[in-house]
Amino acid sequence: MNELLLAWYGQNGRDLPWRNTSDPYAILVSEVMLQQTQVDRVIPRWRAWLERWPSPDALAAASAGEVIVAWQGLGYNRRAISLHRAAQHVAAHGWPDDLTELPGVGPYTAAAVGNFAFGRDVLPVDTNVRRVQERTGSNFDGSCAQALFDLGATVCLARIPRCGECPLAAACPSRGQRYEPLRKQSAFEGSFRQRRAVALRAVAAGDQPSDSDALVSLARDGLVVLDGDRASLPA
Numbered sequence: 001m002n003e004l005l006l007a008w009y010g011q012n013g014r015d016l017p018w019r020n021t022s023d024p025y026a027i028l029v030s031e032v033m034l035q036q037t038q039v040d041r042v043i044p045r046w047r048a049w050l051e052r053w054p055s056p057d058a059l060a061a062a063s064a065g066e067v068i069v070a071w072q073g074l075g076y077n078r079r080a081i082s083l084h085r086a087a088q089h090v091a092a093h094g095w096p097d098d099l100t101e102l103p104g105v106g107p108y109t110a111a112a113v114g115n116f117a118f119g120r121d122v123l124p125v126d127t128n129v130r131r132v133q134e135r136t137g138s139n140f141d142g143s144c145a146q147a148l149f150d151l152g153a154t155v156c157l158a159r160i161p162r163c164g165e166c167p168l169a170a171a172c173p174s175r176g177q178r179y180e181p182l183r184k185q186s187a188f189e190g191s192f193r194q195r196r197a198v199a200l201r202a203v204a205a206g207d208q209p210s211d212s213d214a215l216v217s218l219a220r221d222g223l224v225v226l227d228g229d230r231a232s233l234p235a
């Protein structure tokens with residue numbers, strides 16, 4: 001199946017800017033941004049980020065507050081803090097062999113950076129990749145990673161896969177099946193996560209929000225510093 005998939009990818013693969021580099025830092029930034037944010041929204045933010053901080057050294061020299069402000073709108077602000085700490089680690093010690101030693105880097109991100117930047121034959125398995133693996137019953141190697149991302153995002157869709165357009169259909173035991181709707185992600189509107197986001201935006205704008213629960217939670221994650229009732233971005 002690997003050859004069929006790679007031939008399809010050669011014709012149909014998405015042209016995403018982080019696919020044209022093997023710079024581990026640029027790839028790490030893309031992977032962290034893509035964890036919860038859609039590709040179209042990530043592309044301009046990724047470009048702007050690399051223009052401002054083109055290397056781990058540059059990002060490490062920024063203040064946490066600057067990094068948090070630059071992250072606004074991408075969601076899950078803790079990722080910004082982890083990325084900043086990871087850059088500081090790399091600036092001080094270089095890239096570790098075991099990439100999970102970097103703050104905020106779990107097995108998936110380590111596999112993605114290991115593959116796309118360091119040429120390791122490891123497959124980063126996200127929900128799209130896992131779905132194609134399970135439906136086809138096939139073991140794909142690391143060279144198929146980008147192709148699997150794209151097949152899962154555009155053809156082997158969660159509910160109604162487009163088997164008629166799939167390069168793997170002839171050998172796929174699941175072809176033609178339909179699937180139950182996925183559980184909806186819990187609503188952001190009215191959630192504590194939203195309160196945290198509102199409070200952090202206010203602090204970044206120089207205001208003092210009154211939501212102390214949200215502020216305490218943000219302080220615990222290193223996103224704000226509390227001095228009595230006064231909140232500020234970390235230095």
Ligand code: SF4
Pocket residue numbers: 132135136155156157161162163166167168169170172173174175176177
């Ligand atoms: S044939 Fe259908 S179920 Fe199988 S991998 Fe292709 S799109 Fe997915």
